[in-house]
Amino acid sequence: MKELLDYAQEHADEILQTLRDMVEIESFSSDKGGVDTLSAYIRDRLEELGAQVQTVSQDEAGDHLIADWGDGDEQVLILCHMDTVWPAGTLEERPFRIENGLAYGPGILDMKAGIANSIHALKAIRSLELKTQQRVRFILNSDEEMGSPTSRQLIEQEAKRSSHVFCLEPGAGPTGALKIGRKGVGMFQVKVTGRAAHAGNEPEKGISAIEELAHQVLALHGFTNLEIGTTVNVGVMQGGAVRNQVAPNAEAMVDLRVATAAEAERVTREILALTANLPGAKLEITGGLNRPPMEKTPATGQLLEWARKIAGPLGVELEEAHVGGGSDAQFAAAAGIPVLDGLGGVGEGPHADHEHISVAALPRRTALLASLLVGE
Ligand SMILES: [Zn+2]
Known part of the structure; x- marks a missing residue:
């Protein structure tokens, strides 16, 4: 929706600031204190937007969040993980910085950009007084990079209750292609x-x-x-x-x-x-x-076609990628629910020192998610 794109582009600096805030809260998977600080930050941001947020406390892993927004009998599930592969101290070595239109920092692509997109997609929809097609349920988990030992069940259970799932992992390649197949x-x-x-x-x-x-x-x-x-x-x-x-x-x-x-x-x-x-x-x-492997199903193919129609007017061409890396989308796909994965940031170097995102793509991805939620 063009209106959502205009809004996101006018608020591009604000989206980038949210992303910077989150990159500057280090959240290594096995550092419960760090992940919990980030989850508290995200909780506040979502509550400001009118979301109902529950904290699912964990003894060793960081706390997970479940957030509900909007209404409707049907549910769309959004998956984000808050943890990164970067131990505390990495930020000091590689602080947030912008260079030649690219923003760098630990966890910026995988997947704090996806969380920033999600927060600002809700904000855009709310500010423009639009409505989402379905009630939106978020799971923000804390242990994805370890194989999601404490959140897998929750993801499987909520996926089964959803008509479809969006996963905010980074897009693939320079165009931010959607990850339709995963090994x-x-x-x-x-x-x-x-x-x-x-x-x-x-x-x-x-x-x-x-x-x-x-x-x-x-x-x-x-x-x-x-x-x-x-x-x-x-x-x-x-x-x-x-x-x-x-x-x-x-x-x-x-x-x-x-x-x-x-x-x-x-x-x-x-x-x-x-x-x-x-x-x-x-x-x-x-x-x-x-x-489990995520294989393209007819239902996923249909969901992708629908998403392409919505993305077109935003100037986003949604390509299809099949990748070797794993994500929580696979738990949802294994439950038989159609999933679009890779809706998050566009950039390079997840789990690598040169990890970065394209600053220009950030508002476009926010508008894309918001438009998919609104359904036009
Ligand atoms: Zn990830």
């Missing part, structure tokens, strides 16, 4: 127990856990098949204690990405069925699929 993400841990022995005096009595793990790492990486989008990555391995001892222990952390549910099941089964190569070595593999 499933698996997490596994491999533990090997061998037997210690003196490496010089009686090596024949030892069983090297490191040698065994080396076999396992090769087997795991052997599951990678780029053509069908399956990748297995051993991201961490450690083992042994001293040079001249046959290593009694070794372990590894494994990341799996798959494009389809069938492939997820197949590779998970094969990983868990791996056996030890060396006589006497003990192998223990735990873990499984964390986020």
